[in-house]
Amino acid sequence: MKHIVYIVLLLWSVNIFAQTEPNYGIQFYHGTWKEGIEKAKAENKLIFVDFYTQWCGPCLNMAESVFTLPFIGDFYNTKFVNMKIDAENGEGVELAKRYSVNSYPTYVFVDPASEEVVHRSKSRQSAEQFLATGKSALVPELRSGYLTEEFAKGRDDREFLKNYINYNASVYERENVQKAFDMLMKKGAKLTEPDVWKIFKANITGVNNPYFQEVVQGYDKFVSVLGKDIVDNKLYMETRNASLEELNRLPEFKGKDLNKYLVQINALVRNKEYDKADVLIRRAMADTSINQQDFIEQFRFTVRGSYWDPETPVEWLSRCASYLQYIAYNSDNRQDPYIHQEYAALLERLIRKTPGAEKVFPASIMDKPEVGAKEYSMRPKNLAQKPTRKKK
Numbered sequence: 001m002k003h004i005v006y007i008v009l010l011l012w013s014v015n016i017f018a019q020t021e022p023n024y025g026i027q028f029y030h031g032t033w034k035e036g037i038e039k040a041k042a043e044n045k046l047i048f049v050d051f052y053t054q055w056c057g058p059c060l061n062m063a064e065s066v067f068t069l070p071f072i073g074d075f076y077n078t079k080f081v082n083m084k085i086d087a088e089n090g091e092g093v094e095l096a097k098r099y100s101v102n103s104y105p106t107y108v109f110v111d112p113a114s115e116e117v118v119h120r121s122k123s124r125q126s127a128e129q130f131l132a133t134g135k136s137a138l139v140p141e142l143r144s145g146y147l148t149e150e151f152a153k154g155r156d157d158r159e160f161l162k163n164y165i166n167y168n169a170s171v172y173e174r175e176n177v178q179k180a181f182d183m184l185m186k187k188g189a190k191l192t193e194p195d196v197w198k199i200f201k202a203n204i205t206g207v208n209n210p211y212f213q214e215v216v217q218g219y220d221k222f223v224s225v226l227g228k229d230i231v232d233n234k235l236y237m238e239t240r241n242a243s244l245e246e247l248n249r250l251p252e253f254k255g256k257d258l259n260k261y262l263v264q265i266n267a268l269v270r271n272k273e274y275d276k277a278d279v280l281i282r283r284a285m286a287d288t289s290i291n292q293q294d295f296i297e298q299f300r301f302t303v304r305g306s307y308w309d310p311e312t313p314v315e316w317l318s319r320c321a322s323y324l325q326y327i328a329y330n331s332d333n334r335q336d337p338y339i340h341q342e343y344a345a346l347l348e349r350l351i352r353k354t355p356g357a358e359k360v361f362p363a364s365i366m367d368k369p370e371v372g373a374k375e376y377s378m379r380p381k382n383l384a385q386k387p388t389r390k391k392k
Contacts, residue, residue, distance in 0.1 A: 055384040075134055207239060
């Protein structure tokens, strides 16, 4: 009897999981566009359309990393009829043209009654950004068309400008963000106000920007109002690509020494002064006063640029291997496979470039694999190559 009860409970639990599993993430409707329109009308919902292509990396990233999240699915499945449309195949070609889709991914929210776009967004977004994108589609005052039209009319009240900035930041329209931020400041907003600082920190970049210079010149005041960690973090992020001269003129913020290391190392590598670069790199590796994890995260891009360049000397590649070893061994981010793939790929390349290596290493390392993939990379197998556009 106990066995029968156990089997019944097991079958019941399997059935429950089978029923609930499809609710994981966004559920896309796979009918025709006409059928999607009718479904949305019947359910009194907008249509959310993800326009994608087979070769679009950000599209695949969104599909695998954001669309699959339960809280994203809960919201989008409740509020919209969701459709994925390949912009280069089938009826997607005509629909992409109709809705002026020219970059991928593009997200459009369509009123099924008029088949007109009420809100649009685009590009790779964080889960939080993408949730905000969907919520904005439901609020007429936050929709892209409304914001664009009102701004063109000259509307400049504070709350509106903040909404306009947030929308344009989400679609990477930096010029629009800067223009609206200038208007916000002219209306009397202050950088020391928390809501204004939040926008400034996230969207206004460049060491030559007047607002950044205001922070530099009034560093002590900003620290007293906002806190040293908050102000220092902005200075640190903005000066990663500053010159050494610019850095030396700035206040002593947390992260300044790290940025000074990186700007000098990058300059030496660009000038092919490899011996001098190596001395500075090893000094930075041993410097416990800087944040080593931040150093690793930034320095790996310097190394990556070197080892992909076919003109890089073997001697420098060998040094890069030791740097990548340090990065792979010491990075706290154990979820990033690129760190280890880059190290292994460079070792393979060095082995092939080493005279006499074929006498020591097996052919499986010296040559490409006999079967299967011929390229060692992190490129997903289900991501097509971007087609080459014909020159007009």
